[in-house]
Amino acid sequence: MDDIDRAILNRLQDGFPICERPYRTAAEQLGVSEEELIRRLKRMLDNKQLSRFGPMFHAERLGGGLSLCAMRVPEARFERVADQVNAFQEVAHNYARDHAFNIWFVLATETPGRIDEVVAEIEKTTGYRVYNLPKQEEYFVGLKFEV
Amino acid sequence: MATQGGLPLVPRPYAQIARQLGAAPDEVMQRLQRMLDRGVIRRIGAVPNHYSLGFRGNGMSVWDVPDEKIRKYGRKIGNLDFVSHAYHRPRQLPEWRYNLFAMVHGRNRDEVLVKVALIADLLGEDNRVHEVLFSTRILKKTGLRI
Numbered sequence: 001m002d003d004i005d006r007a008i009l010n011r012l013q014d015g016f017p018i019c020e021r022p023y024r025t026a027a028e029q030l031g032v033s034e035e036e037l038i039r040r041l042k043r044m045l046d047n048k049q050l051s052r053f054g055p056m057f058h059a060e061r062l063g064g065g066l067s068l069c070a071m072r073v074p075e076a077r078f079e080r081v082a083d084q085v086n087a088f089q090e091v092a093h094n095y096a097r098d099h100a101f102n103i104w105f106v107l108a109t110e111t112p113g114r115i116d117e118v119v120a121e122i123e124k125t126t127g128y129r130v131y132n133l134p135k136q137e138e139y140f141v142g143l144k145f146e147v
Numbered sequence: 148m149a150t151q152g153g154l155p156l157v158p159r160p161y162a163q164i165a166r167q168l169g170a171a172p173d174e175v176m177q178r179l180q181r182m183l184d185r186g187v188i189r190r191i192g193a194v195p196n197h198y199s200l201g202f203r204g205n206g207m208s209v210w211d212v213p214d215e216k217i218r219k220y221g222r223k224i225g226n227l228d229f230v231s232h233a234y235h236r237p238r239q240l241p242e243w244r245y246n247l248f249a250m251v252h253g254r255n256r257d258e259v260l261v262k263v264a265l266i267a268d269l270l271g272e273d274n275r276v277h278e279v280l281f282s283t284r285i286l287k288k289t290g291l292r293i
Contacts, residue, residue, distance in 0.1 A: 001200075008193070012192045012193040013194075013195065014190070014192060015190050015191060016192045016193075018161065018176050018179050018183070018191070020159060020161070020176075021159060022160065023156075023160070024158065034158060038157070038158070041156055042156050044193075045153075045156075047199070048196050048199045049195065049196055049200055050193050050194060050195060050196060051194045052153055052193075053153050053154055053156075053192070053193050054152075054153035054154035054191060055154065055179065055182075055183075055188045055190075055191045056188065056189040056190055056191070056192070056194065057187065057188055057189070058187055058189050061185070061187045062187060068248075070243070072242070082286045085286075086286060086287045092287075093287055093288045094285075094286035094287040094288075095284070095285055096283045096285075096286055097207065097280040097281065097282050097283060098280065098281050098283050099278070099280045103286070104207075104280070104282075131239045131242070131243055133236040133237060133239070133243075134236065134237070135234040135236055136234075136235045137217075137218065137221065137234065137235040138233075138234055138235075139221035139222050139224065139226075139233040139235075140225060140232060
């Protein structure tokens with residue numbers, strides 16, 4: 001990653017134009033050619049320096065349900081419960097964390113009402129309580145991650 | 148959603164999406180602009196992968212702050228350059244007393260803890276108690292389906 005990559009990353013976190021040749025417009029602002037911008041974005045995606053390039057959708061405003069859930073599972077049962085949780089297609093991601101609350105996953109459902117149903121199904125399948133922690137407010141100031 | 152995999156990396160990406168959908172490029176651009184204006188699309192752009200950029204210490208800091216001050220603090224904390232997201236979430240008493248979550252990014256755990264201490268300073272006495280939960284393993288990661 002060189003200075004141009006860094007400039008691309010810093011600049012294109014804020015937004016990308018909607019026009020016929022958006023890469024050309026963005027490239028002009030960055031002082032590179034359209035072709036070079038596309039090539040560098042491709043490379044950063046291939047190298048996984050970028051996890052995504054494109055529109056970021058707001059799940060709830062599309063009508064879906066989204067929530068963060070946590071579980072407290074004894075170490076001896078951890079792997080089994082993690083597998084049971086992961087088997088639900090509504091579980092978008094799931095992280096182990098070093099805490100008594102050791103399983104943290106995001107539920108994404110087609111409708112908001114489905115969240116509670118899936119929570120109940122996971123509790124029934126695993127035998128452990130699911131702590132449903134939906135966001136009540138978001139303090140999101142856009143990404144400004146400088147590299 | 149034709150753009151779920153990301154924006155095509157070609158000179159005329161919206162025209163390519165339009166071809167896939169059998170729509171006119173202008174219509175695709177207008178609809179995307181409308182979704183952006185309405186907030187259905189947060190933004191179009193690059194999403195850096197913190198981990199592969201060397202920010203290996205990502206901690207979920209959780210805070211118990213007075214409910215009536217949570218918005219004030221949420222906005223302040225959400226504005227810090229090492230915090231990617233801050234959320235107000237419900238407590239689940241008595242087991243879970245935290246109502247403010249902030250994702251803190253640093254190159255390693257020590258750096259994250261230093262930054263968490265900065266948040267603690269900012270909150271002062273309104274920080275009743277806090278913890279940092281580090282992820283130890285990704286158990287599952289899929290794209291968000293919509």
